[in-house]
Amino acid sequence: MDSSVMFEPFEIEVLQIGSSPIWLAKCIGGEKDNAPDEAECLQQVHNYQYQAGLWSSGKSMGHDMWIRRTARLQILPQINVWHLSREGEIVSIHFWSCVQYGLVHIAAGDLLRAEIAAGSENGKQAKEYMDKGKLVxxxxxVTMVKERLNGSDSREKGWLLDGYPRSSSQAIALKEFGFQPDLFILLEVPEEILVERVVGRRLDPVTGKIYHLKYSPPETEEIATRVTQRFDDTEEKACIVKLRLQTHHQNVEAVLSMYEDIIVKVNGSGSKQEVFTQIDGALTQLLEQKQEKLGTVAA
Ligand SMILES: Nc1ncnc2c1ncn2[C@@H]1O[C@H](COP(=O)(O)OP(=O)(O)O)[C@@H](O)[C@H]1O
Incomplete structure (x- = not known):
């Protein structure tokens, strides 16, 4: 594909107010099979920025400039890309009903398990608490999460922080470090379903993908034979699972009170698709509000 063809499926809009530039690229119509993947879309947005003279020497526009420019391009496959750079970036790609986000997924539990696997002193200490279902x-x-949020990928793409903050002191630390989420998603699931999900949860050590023996079984025999169970998820540890839930109930109200204005409660007891649809709706609404706000200032 030459570069002029690469731009064709896109409608790109560039908004910048103060230090919060937003790139919007929308690709509409066409065949699913023709839809470009996420990396290709971002590449196209960057190419467009460069060609439009909005991106020089690999850097984005100056901070204090305010620019609103729309480039209407040819209409082809259906896809939307939202790209908020500098202060935080959110990339959302809609492939028909299957929607993916380009945010960096940072899971506090995964960071801890990586430390345990590496055999570090922090990992050894953390495991003692995790074995008992207590907060590390x-x-x-806090330092682990802070360093991960400061990583170049998180700063560039934006992040989805999973399992943090789990106490008000963790929320305060996050704020003090200057990290402020746009949205707080609370997944509400009845306790018996949570226990069933945890006990049936399996991890593929090769791909890192999470399965569930009943609800999302491994696709092949090969994967099924290699999946493992987390040390704190086993049947014998069912009482530890309950303790983890108890810890959650003790802290959740204090954490929620710090995010009252941005909380979205999602019913998490349905299928993956049902839960995802709700989250997608919340994110789409958030992006629309941001867009509207910028449009009002632009008018
Ligand atoms: N933000 C956190 N603060 C303290 N401990 C944590 C935090 N996140 C995870 N942990 C520890 O790791 C364990 C597993 O967490 P996680 O992987 O998030 O579990 P789950 O996926 O079941 O919610 C917790 O029980 C706790 O011991």
Missing amino acids: PNEII
Whole structure:
């Protein structure tokens, strides 16, 4: 594909107010099979920025400029890309009913398990708490999360923080480090379903993908034979699972009170698709509000 063809499926809009530039690329119509993947879309947005003279020497526009420019391009496959750069970036790609986000997924539990696997001192200490279903002390987890949020990929693409903050002191630390989420998603699931999900959860050590023996079984025999169970998820640890839930109930109200204005409660007891549809709706609404706000200022 030459570069002029690459732009064709896109409608690209560039908005910048103060230090929050937003790139919007929308690709509409066409065949699913022709839909470009996420990396290709971003590449096209960057190419467009460069060709339109809005991106020089690999850098984005100056901070204090305010620019609103729309380039209407040819209409082809259906896809939307939202790209918020600098202060935080959100990339959302809609492939028909299957929607994916380009945010960096940062899971506090995964960070801790990686430390345990690496055999570090922090990992050893963390495991003692995790084995008992208790929260790992802030001295260990807060720095880990902060460093991950400061990673170049998180700063560039934006992030989805999973399993953090789990206490008000963790929420305060996050704020003090200057990290402020746009949205707080609370997944509400009855306890008996949670226990069933945890006990049936399996991890593919090769791809890192999470399965569930009943609800999302491994696709092939090969994967089924290699999946493993997390040390704190086993049947014998069912009482630890309950303790983890107890810890959650003790802290959740204090955490929620810090995010009252941005909480979205999602019914998490349905299928993956049903839950995802609700989250997608919340994210889409958030992006529309941001867009509207910028449009009002632009008018
Ligand atoms: N933000 C956190 N603060 C302290 N401990 C944490 C945090 N996140 C995870 N942990 C520890 O790791 C364990 C597993 O967490 P996680 O992987 O998030 O579990 P789940 O996926 O079941 O919610 C927790 O029980 C806790 O011991």
